Amino acid sequence: MRYFVGIDIGSTAIKISVADENKNLVGHKISASGSMFYKYAQEALAELLKELGIDEREVVYTVATGYGRKLFKEADENISEITANAIGAQQAAKSYGNIKTIINIGGQDSKAISLDAEGNVVNFAMNDRCAAGTGKFLDVVAMNLEIGVDELSDYHFKSVGTPLSISSTCAVFAESEIIGLLGNNHSVEDIVSGVHYSIAKRIVKLVKRVGVKENVYFDGGPALNDGLVNAIENELGHKIFVPEYPQITTSYGAAVLACDAFLSESAS
Amino acid sequence: MKKVVLVLVTLLISLWADTLWLDEAKKKKCCEVKQGSVPMKELSVKSGNLQENKKLKNLSGSVLYIRDMDGKIEEHNLSGSKITFTPQYKGNYHLFLKHQEVVDGVLNVQLSTHRLYNKEGNLSCSWTKEVRGKTSDSRYLSEPLSQLPFQLMMEKTIHKHHVNCCLYVGDIIPLKVYYKGELLKDVPVDVELESGWKNTIKPNDKGMMMVEVPKSTYEQEKGDKKRSEKLLVSATYDVNESGVYDGKSYTSVHYAMSIPLSFGDTPLEYESKTLAFATVIGVMLVFSLGLYYNRRRKRKTPKEIYFDEE
Amino acid sequence: MHTEHTIETSAERQNRHKAMEAIAVLNSLKEDFKSPIRSMGYFYDLFEKVYCHHQPLHEGKAKIGTMCIQIPSEIIYALDAVPIRLCNGFYTDDEIGGDLLPQKSCPLVKATVGWFASDNFSDKPDITFSPTTCDQKTKAGAIIESFGHTVIDVGFPRTKESEESRHYWRESVKSFAVKLSKFQGKKLTRSNLESAIKKVGYAQSLYHKLTEFRKNKAVPILGVDMFLVTNAFFFDKIDEWISAVEKLVSELEQRANDGVNVAGKASPRIVYTGSPPIFPNYKIPLIIEQSDAIIVADETCSSNRMFNDMVAVDEWNLYDMIDSVSDKYLKACTCPIFTQNDDRIRRIIQLVRSYSGDGVIYQAFAGCQVYEMEQRSVLAAMEREGIPILYIESDYSPSQHGQLTTRVEAFIESLKNRKRMKK
């Protein structure tokens, strides 16, 4: 049996996906990335294979992506996360439909990618390197509100009043703004939905730069936050597709690519 | 009855002969007036009727009372043939002549009054009056003058026109006769014009006599606004009363008083009231119609269905 | 795990955006300043009702949209309708309008057009009257019409001194009245116009009472609050507005007696002029008053210009009332669209003098040509009078907030220094 591995070494986490010859996701792992990507990556891969009961020799092709990809020497090939993300999305959303636009919110950046009918990247945009409107930003907010990141969604949907928008675009200022709002005892729900909507607005602006085409695919950690998803949907005005495991789309894409690469090699 | 009237009339005619009146000499030309100087007024006493116009030579024994516009009365004993005095103020002076003599046992008391208007005045004395502006006419006495036992008095003339300085044709002069301050209700008044026209007016039960200034008889002079004509109003009254006057004794007193007036023609003589009113009405009609149509023409204000003043 | 959720319609989205804009401003009005005024609560709630919860105010009444102050509200009230002033301050609508108008055009006009484009009103005007004031509004009327709204132009002259324009405007107002009374199927009568004039006059008198308090050394009310109050007059039920302001007046009386001061001891007194701050675009006024200055008077068409000048009737008959109403909206107006406008300069100076202002802040919307063009002459005049003035160009976008703040703060500090120097 042959297996293909995709490794996405991101800023906050290392995502590893393993696919079989039919490009189906066999297993995946997410572990916090730290100072020594290489070491962690190897360990994480070893662990994952052990879990899956796959012998290292069965792994025939490995592709690394993410901005730590160069550090992973074992990789037979490495590609940019944009491409990986695109391919991953295509694959993950096969059942759903043809993906034309991808929104990715990572730990420290957010991307908008637009694809053509064949799924090739036509255009993509990234936010200015700033924490606002990224996973990190949500962490900060949750911390200030003294709730868990995973609770944000529930709070969002509980909000009845008008969302209290955060005018500051910078995470640091936003923090103080949120504290101010809390000070004037506004409901946490309204603050949360406000935060979601202000992120959503920024994201949608970003997406609009590359052009919004159905279907829209949303991945990255924050995609787990249903409230944010809803906010973005509202801002976009239509539905977006969120995969089962939004965080690993990129690594999965890498794995899929690994599979393709191996098959084409052996064919020649 | 008729006879009585006839007798009365003849009696009156006999009496005209000795009517006296004051006559103001023609005023001097303005140009001869010296700067600052106040001209001297000169009067003479005439007798007989207006046409005879005889000048009385000797005025000795006559008294002249002069009342100025403030009601102050000066008394002058006259002598010589003419009366002279120098008014200080601009305005009206009233002169009263009293001439008495006994003629075959009858004391003739001849009285006459005359209003004299002084155009010039002495500034130093009269500037206050100038500032005040003397507009109220003082032609008329308020009450009988105590110095005169018998008095023919003019009430305020009923004017048909505005200017109350002078008399015009058509004005009505109300007259009353007083004896020692008592109103006499049965003494008629004689009116006489220069032209010789005469008339006698009897008092009504209130003792009031109304003399309407008659229309001019000088056809050729019509339209000359400067023309003025003399009018003499006089009344007489006899009292059986005996006494002595400068040595001569008398058994009855005969009073006679005259008011010489002059009047001019008035616009009212030529007026047309109807035409005037017609003009006014006509102008009003034309003007208002003009306005109405002008507005109709350039009315931009919307139809009444959207606007309603109520 | 990801679930299905209902997705907003575009209208809902716009409303949410507006609501978010509105609530943000309302909150900072409520929370950022000391010694709040109880009776302002009515106005905060009113704006929240209308702009956050989109509750209609005038159900069952004919709503007459007006594109500018020049449409005589007296006549509208007389004909038993409600004037809704369509000058709009929402960035959301500004963005929508931005796609329909040149990028350089005035945000206020863009917002108004955007409002109609999104066709998303809590109180939708049944008919709109557009006075031909500035170019952009004039053209906006036509554009709005193209969305299928009834818009009727009301010819407005650009000179106020001349006799011709006087007559022209009087005729315009007359025909406006006719069209409206046609539309309403109601006669404009002596009595209903008279009472309308007196009612609006009374409303104005209340505004005058409010402004009197701002002459005090200790100013009992914020400029932004005043803007909110006058702004409410755009769309509120007049009677409720009146009674609310009556309450406000009596409370201010109390505060004045107690010497309550919403500003600091050293806070410079600002006279605000230029493009109208219309809710929720209180960006500049908020910045001013958040940086320790107090707006004591203003010369804008959303406030002072709307209330200052009164209708004076000589003969209380329809003909004279209509004329005096129309004269008020022409002769007295200090809008910069007019050829010469020394009156505006004189008004500003007079405001500075009588409200003992320390400086003038002149805000012009980027794209509001007339205000931009008059800037030079006003600045020169202030120079002559020795009145410090700051000219700011801004728009509705929430960005450039920080940079504006720094400019305003710098100006205000300079004013403070001047004050100290004087002492």
Next chain:
Amino acid sequence: MTKNKFSLRRAVNNMNLVRFRFWFQIVAFALIVYGGYIGLDLGDKLPTFACVFNSEGTGGKCYVGELQHDLKHPLEGFVGFAGYAFLISLGMFAVWFWALNKGWCGFVCPLGTMQDWLTMVREKTKIRYSEYSWANRGKIKSIKYILLILLLLLPVMIANSVFGLPKLPNGLSMPFCDICPGRMMIPAFTGDFNQFYIDFSSKTDIVMTTIGMIMTGLFLVGSFIKKRFFCYFCPMAALQYVFSKPALLKLYKDGSKCTKCGDCYRACDMDILEIADDVTSKNLVTEDCTLCLKCVAACPEDGCLEANFMGATIFESTKEGFLVRMAMDQNKENHAH
């Protein structure tokens, strides 16, 4: 505005000028037109139309009449007493005038009062008033001066041959009185309609008296449809204006407080544009001003316009006063329920 304690000044500034003026004018009218019957005599140098032709009733006499009369003398006569007398009369006229300035027109003049009454009638009948176009308004201004010059010159030319011209006929002795509607109207109020006549005694008389009748007709209709119609042409106003500067009663304006709203101009019966647009000069008593003070009453700015007597403000414009007069000081409907 907010102070509630009663003060006289406040009461005055809040007064209903229309009513005050109405009654004041009635009293003045009574004194001028009927004063004679109660022995009132204010002299013959009044700076207002106390008509000499109203011989019984008049409580004084119009100086314009006196003036024409005085001038109808040979010039030589003016050296000496007559000259002094003339100067005294003129001086006296000025003194009378200075007391009230143009207020004589706005508050005393019986002819003016009649016009105001006609205006009231029109207002009741809800007929719209007429206005002059600004151009015509400007042209009209000169007419009163022309009339003044004529009424000064004609009498002189009767008694003297000016520049060797032939003397004028005596019919022109009182040229203005002949055409002055006051001559017909004022005596008419004492029941004397005798002034309504056309005098056929001479050509000049026919012409002058006819013009007089026409003027009366114009007066009646004109002042019904146009506020203060006659005052636009009144030579008395022209004569008065010559003396207006040192007068005691003044109409002052503080231009800095003026918003040029034009309310005063709206109120002005004489359509004086300066009142609204002149923001530089202080003394606003213009040639046509009748000092009726309607502008002050109509001014909504505190202390922008004021009636000033010898430096003391007697009546000034206030916001409150304006509101009271316009009945805008309270919300009628709200007070109803």
